[in-house]
Structures are given as C-alpha cells and as structure tokens.
Amino acid sequence: MAYVLFTLSVLLVMGFVGFSSKPSPIYGGLALIVSGVVGCVIVLNCGGVYMGLVMFLVYLGGMMVVFGYTTAMAIEEYPETWGSGLEVLGGLLVGLMMEVVLVLWVLSLDETVVVSFSDTGDWVIFEGEGSGLIRGDSIGAGALYDYGRWLVVVAGWTLFVGVYIVIEIVRGN
Amino acid sequence: MTPTHMNIMLAFTISLLGMLTYRSHLVASLLCLEGMMMSLFIMATLIASNTHFPLVNIMPIILLVFAACETAVGLALLISISNTYGLDYVHNLNLLQC
Numbered sequence: 001m002a003y004v005l006f007t008l009s010v011l012l013v014m015g016f017v018g019f020s021s022k023p024s025p026i027y028g029g030l031a032l033i034v035s036g037v038v039g040c041v042i043v044l045n046c047g048g049v050y051m052g053l054v055m056f057l058v059y060l061g062g063m064m065v066v067f068g069y070t071t072a073m074a075i076e077e078y079p080e081t082w083g084s085g086l087e088v089l090g091g092l093l094v095g096l097m098m099e100v101v102l103v104l105w106v107l108s109l110d111e112t113v114v115v116s117f118s119d120t121g122d123w124v125i126f127e128g129e130g131s132g133l134i135r136g137d138s139i140g141a142g143a144l145y146d147y148g149r150w151l152v153v154v155a156g157w158t159l160f161v162g163v164y165i166v167i168e169i170v171r172g173n
Numbered sequence: 174m175t176p177t178h179m180n181i182m183l184a185f186t187i188s189l190l191g192m193l194t195y196r197s198h199l200v201a202s203l204l205c206l207e208g209m210m211m212s213l214f215i216m217a218t219l220i221a222s223n224t225h226f227p228l229v230n231i232m233p234i235i236l237l238v239f240a241a242c243e244t245a246v247g248l249a250l251l252i253s254i255s256n257t258y259g260l261d262y263v264h265n266l267n268l269l270q271c
Contacts, residue, residue: 103176144231
C-alpha cells in the first residue's frame with residue numbers, strides 16, 4: 001500500500017485533535033498515548049528503528065506514565081469525555097472536518113513531489129578487509145557521545161538540577 | 174513538502190492552539206505541550222531519515238531530554254497548585270488581579 005505513511009499522518013492529526021479539544025485530562029492522556037503509538041509507527045516506517053524505540057521507552061513509557069498518575073491525583077468526580085457537552089464534541093468535529101477537507105484538497109491537486117521515503121535505514125560500510133551493515137539512526141545517535149560530549153554533560157547537569165528544582169517546588173516554601 | 178510533512182506541521186499547530194486556550198484544567202494545557210514536543214520529535218526524525226544525514230538524529234534525542242525536564246517542572250507546579258487549591262482549575266489562579 002503506497003499511501004500508508006500518509007494515512008498514518010492523517011491518523012496522527014486526528015489523535016492530536018482528540019486531546020486538543022480539551023476533554024478531561026485523563027481522556028486527553030489516552031488520546032496522547034494513541035497519537036504517540038501512531039507517531040512511533042510513522043518513525044519506524046521511515047527507517048528510524050532506534051528513534052522509534054527511544055520514543056516508545058522514554059516518551060510513552062516514562063513521561064506518559066508520570067502524566068497518568070499525576071492526573072489521577074488531580075481529577076474530578078465526573079470527568080467529561082468527548083461525548084458529554086457540546087464544547088468538546090464541537091471542537092473534535094470541527095477538527096476532524098478540517099482535516100478531511102484538507103486531505104481531499106491536497107489529494108486533488110495531483111502534483112509530483114520528489115521525496116523518496118524508501119531505503120532510509122541501512123548504510124553499507126567498507127572497513128578494512130570486509131564490509132558491514134549499520135543502521136543510520138543508531139549510529140547517528142551514538143555520535144552524541146563522540147562529537148557531542150559537552151552536550152551530554154550539559155544535558156545531564158540540566159536533568160540533575162531539574163530534579164532539585166522539582167523537589168524545591170513540591171516542598172512548597 | 175509532501176502531504177505527510179504538512180500533516181505533521183498541522184498536528185503541531187493544532188497542539189499549539191490547544192495549549193493556548195484554557196477550559197477548566199491546567200494539566201490539559203501541559204498535555205498539549207507534550208503533543209507539541211512529540212510532533213517536533215517526529216518531524217526531526219523524518220528529516221534525518223529522508224535527507225540521509227544521520228548526525229541530525231542527535232537533535233530529537235536532546236529535544237526529548239529537555240522536554241522531559243520541562244514536563245517534570247510543569248507537573249511539580251501542578252502538584253503544588255493542587256496541594257493549595259484542591260484541584261487544578263484555572264479560575265483558582267486569581268492572585269494576580271489584573
């Protein structure tokens with residue numbers, strides 16, 4: 001199926017409309033997780049295996065879990081979903097209608113775009129007596145620890161200071 | 174620019190609009206901020222794959238690191254608001270009366 005990447009990006013936009021129409025945050029978190037899964041599949045389709053794995057583990061497995069139980073602490077008794085009340089439902093329907101109209105208009109333009117989405121993963125390297133096969137994105141991300149040594153130090157220090165900031169904020173004084 | 178890139182930029186814009194409008198909860202705006210970071214991550218990874226430039230893959234990883242910091246600080250503020258007022262309703266934040 002040639003249009004699988006385009007269909008996935010349309011599903012991504014629909015998921016984003018789902019939490020941007022502002023239902024109760026627990027349902028917004030659900031829509032964000034679904035959008036995150038669709039986004040990971042988009043990244044995987046373009047050959048970014050390592051980046052998709054990082055996104056799944058760090059983003060969906062770490063930050064969304066933290067969002068989930070923080071939202072569970074600050075939730076009301078009757079959370080409003082997409083079907084309860086005209087504001088959220090109206091926002092959702094307007095967003096979906098906008099996306100459908102835009103997709104139909106773009107597909108009717110019938111233009112040729114010179115971007116190839118295939119074979120974007122592997123690199124063949126020739127080293128010494130033999131040849132090898134590496135994935136481009138994991139080698140590129142590994143260069144963070146080689147060319148970007150100072151960036152790793154700064155980011156690690158930022159995370160460390162961030163933990164202290166969080167402790168001081170939650171302590172309350 | 175392909176329709177796929179247009180859709181991802183549209184997702185960023187929709188999250189931006191969602192973050193700038195308040196309904197009742199504050200954590201819904203933090204969720205839209207997370208959506209913005211995620212769409213930026215996807216866009217940068219697609220560009221790194223399509224232009225066959227592996228070193229650009231450093232940028233989405235560092236973006237994810239700083240987005241995690243930002244999420245932690247935002248949630249800490251949310252928890253302190255929730256401890257003071259009971260819920261994270263936006264109309265409770267009325268100390269600055271202007």
